[in-house]
Amino acid sequence: MPWIVVYRNETMSREMRSPPCPTERSALTHARALYRDGADILRIEGPDGKVMPDRQLDAWLDSSPEYDD
Numbered sequence: 001m002p003w004i005v006v007y008r009n010e011t012m013s014r015e016m017r018s019p020p021c022p023t024e025r026s027a028l029t030h031a032r033a034l035y036r037d038g039a040d041i042l043r044i045e046g047p048d049g050k051v052m053p054d055r056q057l058d059a060w061l062d063s064s065p066e067y068d069d
Contacts, residue, residue: 001047003027007039015042024052028060035061 002020005027009016018034021027024046031041041061044052 003047004045005031005034006042006045007031007034008042009034009037009039027052028057031057032061 002022003024003026004020005018007016007018008014018027018030021030024044027044027046031044035041041057043054044057046052
């Protein structure tokens, strides 16, 4: 089962869902791109109803690597 980024962007006032991401890391990378474009990342949902811990998500969004995989 894929990972999904759940977010709200500046122009839409509703919850939106990303296309399916095959891995946790790809979901994090997608979330960071959305965040840098001004989206509010609400959560990342994974297989079997798993929700990524806020601390892990916040640390990833706040990091600033030179490149993403």
